[in-house]
Amino acid sequence: MSAYAGVLERYKPFLKIPAHTRTVTLLEGNTPLIPVPQLAEELGGGFELYIKFEGMNPTGSFKDRGMTVAISEAYGGGAKSVICASTGNTAASAAAYAARAGMRSIVIIPAGKVATGKLAGAVAYGAEVIQIDGSFDDALNLVVAISEKYPIALVNSLNPYRLEGQKTAAFEIVDSLGESPDWLALPVGNAGNISAYWMGFTELHARENMALPQILGVQAAGAAPLVLGHPVEHPETVATAIRIGKPARGEQALTAAEESHGRIIAVSDDEILAMQKRLAANGIWVEPASAAGVAGLAHELREGKINLKGKKVAAVCTGHGMKDPDIITREMKKPTILPAEMNALEDFLAREGK
């Protein structure tokens, strides 16, 4: 295998993609599965916990895995333009891969609700960014309608090739561990990712008789349609990447949870932000939504609803903390200002060290 292979080349025999597909890649995937024994201990101990850090993808989120395949298919099929609705990360990813292929990218985002780093990414990669006075769900309705009427490829996770790419993360986790984890925890927004992981694990099961993990999908309490059992008209959460009230792949997500003998739960914004801090204390800075999976594990452990003794647990951290710096800088205490003198620094260190 060439060192210059992304997920499409690396896993091609296992991807259901048309022959016209022409690879457009940024060498995404191959992200680290980081052991966090300290955090496992803090959560009660007795189990192995690993973080699949998807923030290490080229545009800072797992969206790149699916985007390389969706854009490669669209490009090979002759499309000149792509469009998506986005809470931010899909926009940045679509823009980067479209730029790579010389295609036009149009992204529609909910006004005022997209993290700075994501919007900046989409602009930097050359997307035409349109804000609408509405929610992600409104944006998705619009792009679906447009892509049905015009020759513009839709690259949201309704596009089946997105899931083909995203399922490779399940393959990588099994490659790293040498077996399936007992539990997989991850955030759930539009529910493409949970569906893709379940596809990946069930395919490994069929192909290699690999055991199936139990899946814990985690929504934010203010945007938890799959927990409530009905759409949420005005979803609200600090975890903007999962601020979605009507998940496009909601049914599939519920099936994944049920078939895996797992479940979908909700956690509060406070739990999410607390877990974001704890992950950072382990050297892993993720955006708020990305902490939801681990926050869900902590929630279930605290309530005595899950027994992880002797188990291997993988939690997916979907995007990098640098995408959403505002959430940190808003609350951070201002850095100390000192004169550029040795004495001042010595005084400061002595004061703070006490």
Ligand SMILES: *Cc1c(COP(=O)(O)O)cnc(C)c1O
């Ligand atoms: C897109 C995204 C999610 C949600 O994934 P879905 O496939 O929509 O469920 C979670 N976290 C981050 C960082 C994302 O970008």
